[in-house]
Amino acid sequence: MKNVTIVGLGLIGGSFALALKKTGLAEKLIGVDTNTNHQIEALELGIVDEIDNLKEAVLRSDLVVLAIPINAAQKVLPEILDYIPTETIVMDMGSTKAGICERVKNHPNRKNFVATHPIAGTENSGPKAAFAELFLNKVSIICDPEESAPSAVKKVKKIYQNLWTNVSMMTAEAHDEHIAYVSHLSHITSFALGQTVLNIEKNEKAIFDMAGSGFESTVRLAKSSPDMWTPIFIQNRENLLNAIDAYEEQIKNMRRMIEEANPENIHQYLSNTNDIRRILNKK
Amino acid sequence: MKNVTIVGLGLIGGSFALALKKTGLAEKLIGVDTNTNHQIEALELGIVDEIDNLKEAVLRSDLVVLAIPINAAQKVLPEILDYIPTETIVMDMGSTKAGICERVKNHPNRKNFVATHPIAGTENSGPKAAFAELFLNKVSIICDPEESAPSAVKKVKKIYQNLWTNVSMMTAEAHDEHIAYVSHLSHITSFALGQTVLNIEKNEKAIFDMAGSGFESTVRLAKSSPDMWTPIFIQNRENLLNAIDAYEEQIKNMRRMIEEANPENIHQYLSNTNDIRRILNKK
Known part of the structure; x- marks a missing residue:
């Protein structure tokens, strides 16, 4: 991938960015975060290469990763789908899945979205808590895969596998x-x-x-x-x-x-x- | 110390024996255990130098360490105090302290006993779970120290300190x-x-x-x-x-x-x- 946007530069988003860098899966990491301190820290720690606003970042990305609290992700996802480029994939990493799937189920660009949950984390938060190995040998769930474009599901699955993360599929309800x-x-x-x-x-x-x-x-x-x-x-x-x-x-x-x-x-x-x-x- | 007897060759007793060996605090470790497999394992793993029966072991030891379940310790402690040599110390390592202190409070040789609880452990058990570093930088409690001979308390405290274990004193009830x-x-x-x-x-x-x-x-x-x-x-x-x-x-x-x-x-x-x-x- 050329450009990947990480929305939310905390433990999860930061670790995912570092892992994408480490494995050479992304040429450029673009960071989006409402917290200015986190923007600065993420740049200093080499988690992302640049900071941008959400829409500009999405418009030039192959993949957009939502790693923000689930209520914020549910608010921002429909807006992103409104202007997402045809070939761009947006995935979330939230710990509940039924709410976000319900939120966009009738959106015309629903197929660009892949609902995921990497079961990984620590008790720490913020960019400083991020580390590339967080997802190693963990399990990630992809939910309701039939609602996403098959090519998008395949791509997201492959990314997780490249990070040595096992992938399971199930419904959001399960x-x-x-x-x-x-x-x-x-x-x-x-x-x-x-x-x-x-x-x-x-x-x-x-x-x-x-x-x-x-x-x-x-x-x-x-x-x-x-x-x-x-x-x-x-x-x-x-x-x-x-x-x-x-x-x-x-x-x-x-x-x-x-x-x-x-x-x-x-x-x-x-x-x-x-x-x-x-x-x-x-x- | 010349001879130290460890009663109970599981995680706690085995680790204590290994730590005493590592720090050179005991010349010879004598093991007592009702479980024959544990006896064999403890010898094979170098946790103790020999196996003996309880009374023979106590009679030739400077220190006797009870590292068995607390109900078993409460049963065996009064018997040990009946025949313990004048200069020998017996300490327990159980996770409750009021019961065992109550059990021997009127025993004529109560002063030979030091009630302790090293706050250390893992979820594993048996000789194979033992390791010398278990007590490193942990806290051990000595209870009701005024009921023991001052020299015995001093000696037990010094042993814990030599294992890099911090010691606190309090009543068994607290x-x-x-x-x-x-x-x-x-x-x-x-x-x-x-x-x-x-x-x-x-x-x-x-x-x-x-x-x-x-x-x-x-x-x-x-x-x-x-x-x-x-x-x-x-x-x-x-x-x-x-x-x-x-x-x-x-x-x-x-x-x-x-x-x-x-x-x-x-x-x-x-x-x-x-x-x-x-x-x-x-x-």
Whole structure:
């Protein structure tokens, strides 16, 4: 590709830009960001070659990548499709997919759009958090591929594969339902854990001195960006509430077992759950 | 020290033995374990120099280290104190401290015992999981130090410091109350999350293909040993139920906010919880 525009120069967009550079997939990276500090940082860090405004950038690009919070992406995508050149592809990288697909489903240029979700990230944000290897050996989902031009889907799939990212296809609805359990729910459990211990800390200043690597691991996602996660939680509300209900049920189960203090029951529950090891090792 | 006996050749005991060897703090490591496979593995891996039965080992040791599940430690400690040589120290490494201190509080040789909890571990278990660096830059708690001989406390503190482990002192009650929040609760949240997703997986085989590093981080502790964690949950039941109640309150808060879908409220909650970053970075 000659020109690629990255809209949103944070962790995800910045890392994608760096990976495209590293693999020689793009000749020139054009950055678009409403945050002036992020523009400057992205140039300084060599994430993009130049900064432009959205429309000018789109008009001279082969590929446009939306890596901004999902509410912003849903606002800007229909506008981009209004003036997108015939051969240009626009892809998003948001963590919910039904909303954005619904938003443009009747747009005459819907075929130029490919809905994707690379399942990769860290708890950090901004251009400084970006690194080229973020997508290595991760999975990216392409949703509702039949709504996009076959050549566009093929191209986006090939880009991900060139970044050593495995690609799966599914409907936007299936994506949002599944991701509620294996990503969005994890963020809920981490934020709730962080808030619980912060509340206790008000009276017990020394408590964090006792926090070990296990606590850090389970609470890590509570450092995640509120700008990114607020719209995700709201958009995927319906699936997420189901996931939270199922989770609360398990917390209640454990609470009851601990109250009853029956070692056989607790041991059995923990042993059953150890099965997660088998499944994660398969990946 | 000439001879050190390690009772329990798993992750914790094995790692402690390897660290004592690496730093030259012990001339000979004697292993005690009821599991014959663990005995053989520990010898093969060079974790201990020989295997012996408990009483013979204790009678010729300067230090005895209990690194077995807390219910087993509470059973064996009074017996060891019955025949422990005058100058020998016995320390435990269990994750709850009030129970074991209560168990031996009136024993005539209570002063030979030092109650400790090194806040270190991984989700793995057994001799093969052991590594010398486990305790490096971690924190170890010594509980109720005034109940032990001052020379014994001094010696145990010095050993931990030689392993580059920071030492804090507190009462067994304070330890158990705090650790419920920053360690035991994290295990509850992980096991509940693991169980929730395993239940969904029964119908949705592909769901784990979509699990990213965030899910793996929050669910990691669900791989932990049921033998170790069942007695911890039961022994620290009272504190842990309080911690679970506080946590359930936060899950309910998040659930309600998501149901109401007010972005300002959610954003505020997530931003407040980001404060965990400041605290963990201080460590």
